[in-house]
Amino acid sequence: MSRSDSSGDKAYKIGTETGAKNAPAPANRDEALLLDHPLLSNLKTAIVLLDAQYQPIYLNNAAENLLEVSASRVIGSNFVEFFAQPDNRHTLLKQALTDKHPYTERMVKLLLPDNRETTIDYTVTPMAEAGRSTLLIEMQAMDRSLRIDRERALHTANETSRNLIRGLAHEIKNPLGGIRGASQLLSQELERADLHEYTDIIINEADRLRQLVDKLIGPSTPAILAPVNIHEVTERVAALVQAEAGGAVDIIKEYDPSIPELNGDRGKLIQAVLNLARNAMQALENSSVDNKQIILRTRIVNHFTIGNTQHRAVCRLDVIDNGPGVSDDISDRIFFPMISGRAEGSGLGLPIAQSAIHLHGGLIECESEPGCTQFSVYLPIRSEPTGQANH
Numbered sequence: 001m002s003r004s005d006s007s008g009d010k011a012y013k014i015g016t017e018t019g020a021k022n023a024p025a026p027a028n029r030d031e032a033l034l035l036d037h038p039l040l041s042n043l044k045t046a047i048v049l050l051d052a053q054y055q056p057i058y059l060n061n062a063a064e065n066l067l068e069v070s071a072s073r074v075i076g077s078n079f080v081e082f083f084a085q086p087d088n089r090h091t092l093l094k095q096a097l098t099d100k101h102p103y104t105e106r107m108v109k110l111l112l113p114d115n116r117e118t119t120i121d122y123t124v125t126p127m128a129e130a131g132r133s134t135l136l137i138e139m140q141a142m143d144r145s146l147r148i149d150r151e152r153a154l155h156t157a158n159e160t161s162r163n164l165i166r167g168l169a170h171e172i173k174n175p176l177g178g179i180r181g182a183s184q185l186l187s188q189e190l191e192r193a194d195l196h197e198y199t200d201i202i203i204n205e206a207d208r209l210r211q212l213v214d215k216l217i218g219p220s221t222p223a224i225l226a227p228v229n230i231h232e233v234t235e236r237v238a239a240l241v242q243a244e245a246g247g248a249v250d251i252i253k254e255y256d257p258s259i260p261e262l263n264g265d266r267g268k269l270i271q272a273v274l275n276l277a278r279n280a281m282q283a284l285e286n287s288s289v290d291n292k293q294i295i296l297r298t299r300i301v302n303h304f305t306i307g308n309t310q311h312r313a314v315c316r317l318d319v320i321d322n323g324p325g326v327s328d329d330i331s332d333r334i335f336f337p338m339i340s341g342r343a344e345g346s347g348l349g350l351p352i353a354q355s356a357i358h359l360h361g362g363l364i365e366c367e368s369e370p371g372c373t374q375f376s377v378y379l380p381i382r383s384e385p386t387g388q389a390n391h
């Protein structure tokens with residue numbers, strides 16, 4: 001996108017010393033007083049006022065934060081270029097201006113610096129003051145609520161399938177115990193040794209089914225929480241994966257050593273991260289890329305919401321690989337049990353990892369495209385959250 005950042009001289013951000021200095025002469029004194037109101041700069045809703053050429057003449061602080069630019073850089077630019085699909089928005093804004101009709105659009109993508117995107121709901125209200133036509137834009141960032149909705153849907157679906165599996169597992173395990181016991185008794189009664197082969201098959205298959213069912217139900221032991229250094233976890237996983245991959249994959253460690261200890265179950269955390277790293281390794285095994293690599297990266301993220309809890313700081317652990325990416329046909333279901341893209345996969349690695357991280361009040365997210373697949377594990381750092389999110 002080519003967004004003009006240059007015309008700082010036309011800028012004015014009302015309500016601050018600097019802004020007032022940069023302000024062009026407002027149309028009249030009343031307008032200046034109105035825009036100079038702390039009410040606007042303190043609003044959590046992002047507000048932008050456009051002139052008839054779609055150039056911003058005012059941005060409040062919330063709009064600066066949402067767009068990740070300072071008012072002085074935006075004023076004088078064409079605001080339409082902030083939209084990922086500028087042509088459609090230009091038509092709508094033009095219509096609002098000529099018809100004097102307000103409109104609202106939902107889930108619209110805006111472009112941020114560094115080609116990042118954010119999703120917003122926004123309302124445009126045409127205004128005509130002192131013979132001048134303007135457009136008032138109110139914007140609300142939706143990424144956070146989108147993420148929370150997605151996470152909630154996943155959590156509910158996981159709970160539902162887990163309950164179903166638990167019920168089914170119970171029904172399978174009971175008769176299985178009977179079958180196994182009866183086969184053992186039968187085997188003791190059998191005099192012909194060659195017939196033992198058949199009872200052995202029954203016993204072995206019953207054991208295999210029981211193991212599968214146990215794996216499906218997930219870990220039965222409760223989490224034992226104690227202070228854990230996240231890098232103990234990543235180091236152990238790196239060593240295991242390195243040994244399994246036998247030098248075919250480079251493990252790159254990008255740690256933030258300042259991350260404090262977490263309250264966690266070391267074993268369960270290793271299991272969860274190992275499942276992610278193994279998936280990365282298996283994806284790389286089947287890829288033709290030359291420099292196969294897995295990055296283990298740790299970072300602190302401030303003010304992050306998991307479920308309904310807003311945390312002051314969380315630890316983010318990324319497992320990134322440069323393999324072919326998660327295939328499109330399963331990408332929205334990979335955290336569900338028995339979903340696998342591999343012929344020999346059982347589709348349990350990710351659901352087990354997700355429930356282990358849930359036990360810690362955390363969450364796993366995935367972003368994938370060919371050449372870059374990133375699984376991010378978020379774990380709360382402090383036990384005391386900052387409060388309940390109001391979503």
Ligand SMILES: Nc1ncnc2c1ncn2[C@@H]1O[C@H](COP(=O)(O)OP(=O)(O)OP(=O)(O)O)[C@@H](O)[C@H]1O
Nearest residue numbers: 279280283325326340341342345346347348349350
């Ligand atoms: N890093 C990755 N790159 C590409 N695809 C992945 C990656 N991680 C997971 N997947 C896809 O998600 C599917 C589900 O993963 P999951 O770990 O739950 O099961 P699995 O690996 O198939 O079997 P299991 O882990 O039980 O042995 C995988 O089969 C694979 O298709």
Ligand SMILES: [Mg+2]
Nearest residue numbers: 275279349350
């Ligand atoms: Mg797996």
